[in-house]
Amino acid sequence: MFARVLVSLVLCAVAGGVAAQAPYPSKPIRMVIPYPPGGGTDILGRPIARMLGEKLGQQVLVDNRGGASGMVGAEIAARSAPDGHTILMATSGEAALNVALYPKMNYDPIKDFAPVTQVGISPLVLVVHPSLPAKNMKEYIALAKKQPGALSYASIGSGSAQHMAGEWMKLLTGVDVIHVAYKGGGPQLTNLLGGHAPSAFLALPVAAPHIKSGRIRAVGMTSAQRSHAFPEVATFAESGMPGFEVSQWWAIFVPRGTANDIVTRLHAEISAYVKTAEMKGRMADLGVDPVGGTPEQLGELVRSEIAKFKRIVAEAKITLN
Structure with missing residues (x-):
């Protein structure tokens, strides 16, 4: 009797070991993109999905789940099984900024996600x-x-990265500049080009062609270093606001609890790919600089960005109606 029990225990242990070592991936992978098709996040995410499909030997299906400033898709990814078959292509909004603005979010970027790698980064430009x-x-x-109160800056909406940049600028310099929130980038850009908005914070890819044509003038970059595209434009940090940096970035996350070897594999493939000539060319067209850092670096970035945006929201007394 004892011998039969012992044999059963050994067989169970062996079976468990085999199950734990099951090949990855064992089925198609879902890449959740928390924005509609055709936007910057989608354009960056799809070639990564295609590359992973080729490298991992399983189809990677893009699942666009837009809504609520990216929070709908992020929550779907956070609630998925931590088996490596769901990955999230997130922006700095879902991973950091929203935490400062929406205290009752249904997911926690730190507790619910494991960082894989930062894909790229792009500054805003005033x-x-x-x-x-x-x-x-x-x-x-x-x-x-x-002229206190006479000048205004336009953003794509209250609570956007553009709004955060403008309010931080006001905190650091003491200027009285009025925030005008538009309902999206289209109306914002139209009013700027028409002279109805004297100044605005724009994503660099949006601003670049109009800067080059002379229809608008760049006065400051929100990145830590000067942009490769416009090296003549000084950063905010160089212009009397040390430590100023508000950039949009993109990164890959998986549900917390995903095995370390899966995270390591995904990191290796994606971080190498974003530095290839093919992907660097795609990103350059969007005004995005490739990164491809470690999971630890991405985790630290998320924590520092959350702390920064919480400070800006508190000090500037930003509330969303």
């Missing part, structure tokens, strides 16, 4: 209509201080 007599950031600040 631009002005040519009718505004400001050639650089220092002249813009001087003009705002000379």
